[in-house]
Amino acid sequence: MNSSRSIKIGCGSAYADDPLDAAAALADSGQVDYMGFDCLAERTMALAQIRKLQDPSAGQDQRIAQIVPLMKRLLERGGKVIGSFGAANPDAAVVDFATALGGLGIDGVRIGIIRGDDVLSQVLSTDYALPELRTSTSAIKERIVCANAYIGADAIVDCLREDAQIVLGGRLADPSLFVGPICHEMQWDLDDWDRVAEATLAGHLLECGEHGTGGNFEDPPYRSVPDPHNIGYPMAEIDESGIVVTKLAGTGGLIDRNTVRVQLYYEVHDPARYLTPDIAADFSEVTIEELEPNRVRVGNARGRERPTELKVLVGIDQGWKSVGEFSYGGPGCVERAQRAAEILRKRIDRLGDAVEEIRIDLQGVNSLHLGAFTAGYPAEVRLRLATRCATREAAATAAHEVETLYTHGPAGGGGAVTSIARAIGVTPAYVPRDQIDISYSVVTS
Amino acid sequence: MKLREIAFSRSGDKGSTSNICVFPYNDADYGRLVDKLTVEVVREKFAALVTGEIVRYEIPANYGLNFVLFDALDGGVSQTLRVDPHGKSFQSLILDIDV
Numbered sequence: 154m155n156s157s158r159s160i161k162i163g164c165g166s167a168y169a170d171d172p173l174d175a176a177a178a179l180a181d182s183g184q185v186d187y188m189g190f191d192c193l194a195e196r197t198m199a200l201a202q203i204r205k206l207q208d209p210s211a212g213q214d215q216r217i218a219q220i221v222p223l224m225k226r227l228l229e230r231g232g233k234v235i236g237s238f239g240a241a242n243p244d245a246a247v248v249d250f251a252t253a254l255g256g257l258g259i260d261g262v263r264i265g266i267i268r269g270d271d272v273l274s275q276v277l278s279t280d281y282a283l284p285e286l287r288t289s290t291s292a293i294k295e296r297i298v299c300a301n302a303y304i305g306a307d308a309i310v311d312c313l314r315e316d317a318q319i320v321l322g323g324r325l326a327d328p329s330l331f332v333g334p335i336c337h338e339m340q341w342d343l344d345d346w347d348r349v350a351e352a353t354l355a356g357h358l359l360e361c362g363e364h365g366t367g368g369n370f371e372d373p374p375y376r377s378v379p380d381p382h383n384i385g386y387p388m389a390e391i392d393e394s395g396i397v398v399t400k401l402a403g404t405g406g407l408i409d410r411n412t413v414r415v416q417l418y419y420e421v422h423d424p425a426r427y428l429t430p431d432i433a434a435d436f437s438e439v440t441i442e443e444l445e446p447n448r449v450r451v452g453n454a455r456g457r458e459r460p461t462e463l464k465v466l467v468g469i470d471q472g473w474k475s476v477g478e479f480s481y482g483g484p485g486c487v488e489r490a491q492r493a494a495e496i497l498r499k500r501i502d503r504l505g506d507a508v509e510e511i512r513i514d515l516q517g518v519n520s521l522h523l524g525a526f527t528a529g530y531p532a533e534v535r536l537r538l539a540t541r542c543a544t545r546e547a548a549a550t551a552a553h554e555v556e557t558l559y560t561h562g563p564a565g566g567g568g569a570v571t572s573i574a575r576a577i578g579v580t581p582a583y584v585p586r587d588q589i590d591i592s593y594s595v596v597t598s
Numbered sequence: 599m600k601l602r603e604i605a606f607s608r609s610g611d612k613g614s615t616s617n618i619c620v621f622p623y624n625d626a627d628y629g630r631l632v633d634k635l636t637v638e639v640v641r642e643k644f645a646a647l648v649t650g651e652i653v654r655y656e657i658p659a660n661y662g663l664n665f666v667l668f669d670a671l672d673g674g675v676s677q678t679l680r681v682d683p684h685g686k687s688f689q690s691l692i693l694d695i696d697v
Contacts, residue, residue: 195613196676285613369608369686375623376606411606411621414660418619420610422666424657438659471677512679520681522691523646539679578677581613 160338162187162331162355163388165236167362169197169214175363175386175404177223180232182401185388186338188227189330190220190236191360198324199468199577201241202299212241213249221253228254228262228318235309235330239323241299243268246321251598262598265312267304267322269591272465272584276300281582283467290467290582298577299468302584305430305459306352307343308593309333315595322593324466326430328356335391343431350434350456355389355396357427357436358416358451362386365416366400367407380405395452397444408447417441417451430464433457462583471576472509473548474541477555478516480568482533489563490515490536496562497538500554507547512539535568541576548573602693605631609688614677616648616670616685618692621662628661634697640665643695644688665692 163185165176169192180188192214193201205212214220217238224234238246243266254262277300280291290297301324310333312320320333332352335341341348358365365387367378378384385404390397398413400406417436421427424437435455442450481489494513501511514520516535519527538555542548552571559566601620604627609618620635622628637652644652650669657664671685672678 195674199676370606372602372606375602411623414621414662415606415608415619417660418617418657418662418664419608420612420617421619421664422612422615422617422653422655424655424664437655437657441660468676474679510679514681516681521687525643525646526691526694537681541679576677578673579613580674 158339159390159392160187160335161185161388161390162189162334162359164189164359164362164386166190166192167360167364168192168194171362173216173219173223175384178401178404179386179388180224180227183230184401185232187233187235187334188224189334189359190234190238191327191330192237193240193324195466195579196577198240198301198466199299199579200575202468203575205241210245213243213246214238214240217246217249218253221250222257225257225259228259233313233318233334235320235334237323237325237330238321241271241323243321243323247596250319250321254598260598262319263315263317263595264598265315265317265320265593265595267308267312267320267325267591267593269589270301270304270322270324272302272589273297273300275588276465276467276582281584283580283582285580293469296470297467298470300465300582302463302465302589303430304463304591305329306333306336308591310337310343311593312595313337317595327360328353328429329431331356331359332431339391346432346456346458349432350454351396351452353429353432353434354436354439354451354454355391358398358413359387359389361416361419363406364419365398365408365412367412370407370412370415378405378407395450397448397450399448408449410441410443410449413441413449413451428460430459432459461586463586463589465582465584466579467582469578469580471578472541472543473545473573474539474576475548475552475571475573477538477552477569477571478535479555479558479566480533480535481563481566483565486534487515487518487531489565490534492563493536493558493566496558497554500557501540501551504547504551507544508540508542508551510541513537545573599697600693601635601695601697604697605693607689607692609685611671611675611684614669614671614674616667616688617664618667618688619662619664620692621660625661628658630697631663632656635663635695639695640692643691644670
């Protein structure tokens with residue numbers, strides 16, 4: 154075994170709208186060899202698929218032209234970039250990368266493209282159970298707009314072996330974006346389950362970006378984080394002696410035993426069985442050791458064989474969702490907002506079946522915990538009307554009702570704001586791995 | 599005493615399932631959390647929000663508890679009309695439990 158093998162890898166993005174300044178700082182620092190970009194959340198893929206339906210050259214991550222110049226120095230040093238930039242359209246993402254690289258005068262970059270996560274036609278032609286909806290794909294076929302399998306590190310490693318400097322795909326699983334390069338550089342086999350579990354531990358702590366460096370953590374006076382406005386992205390240094398999670402010197406944020414513990418089990422169900430396309434990982438006895446400020450060593454993840462089925466996220470057309478908000482303040486504001494809510498319900502009733510679902514909350518009173526936590530009488534309250542409708546027109550009409558409160562509602566209401574968006578539900582199906590054909594190719598820009 | 603005095607937490611979502619992990623600041627308080635923060639107590643606190651089963655996992659190696667709350671997010675981030683579709687604020691509600 155060659156004990157000199159090592160990799161330094163940083164996080165560049167945790168979701169499709171993540172700001173890029175911290176990623177740029179990390180890429181420019183010279184302290185990472187790889188950057189992993191998670192560009193998707195559960196709903197992002199469905200929205201990308203809709204963009205692609207409207208324009209066949211769309212549906213990829215919309216930040217590629219911005220990201221490539223930020224990665225210029227990393228790429229010139231031989232650094233590599235892995236990401237789910239493809240979203241609904243990996244081939245269009247490759248075009249965007251090649252165009253952006255050409256614009257910078259960089260030619261001859263090897264780009265790996267991973268295809269096959271889009272299993273829509275298969276899901277429409279075969280009946281798969283949708284356990285969370287207690288139905289199956291054939292029963293709601295006409296409303297299914299997309300189906301993408303979470304895919305693992307295999308094809309990422311294949312692309313890296315063929316000297317790809319950029320690797321992109323669609324629904325690459327979040328930790329796999331890091332498992333691929335870690336296992337490639339460390340020469341860990343993808344069926345060496347304990348090693349893959351270690352790589353997944355690193356990936357899990359990196360893929361949520363600022364969640365790993367003190368974001369979503371402060372609760373004064375109990376917990377404080379320095380300079381959150383300038384928070385650094387997480388990076389990991391991995392060699393045969395283990396994994397160290399850290400961030401750039403001079404950035405804000407915090408990495409300590411507590412920020413690591415709370416992120417380690419974030420979006421994990423059974424800590425002894427965290428499932429990804431690569432592994433059934435046991436994080437229940439992970440060790441966490443503070444080495445120095447903002448440097449934490451983690452280890453002792455264990456692995457068992459990866460799942461035989463891949464999770465497929467199925468997107469379902471649910472019509473349109475609208476939100477309208479309106480504020481009341483001062484003495485009696487809650488009672489006036491409650492009266493306004495009564496008026497809205499009667500007005501919405503008039504729209505009949507076009508409104509499929511309605512919800513009214515009083516923000517400042519009971520909107521987050523539905524009354525489970527109550528405090529004193531508020532200084533002001535914001536009424537929020539949310540509806541789900543079959544058509545965009547009905548959603549617009551429903552949202553507009555909050556504006557009519559200016560004239561026929563209780564006294565002193567103001568600040569109407571409305572918004573309308575497509576409503577796409579997502580729900581999982583589980584498809585045998587051998588029914589999903591993942592392929593890759595490497596092209597030169 | 600409220601849980602917030604001695605512990606911290608984070609909540610996340612997968613579909614309509616929420617998970618909330620909880621850790622005491624002082625490892626010596628772990629036993630107290632195991633005793634006081636039962637599934638029944640959490641179910642009562644989240645009664646208005648969660649309609650499904652609640653499972654508790656103990657993580658003694660890291661002095662933590664992980665609660666998995668099924669049918670907790672009104673269909674999940676993409677479908678619900680709730681103000682906080684991810685249940686990010688659940689981490690604050692659990693800290694209001696008396697221990």
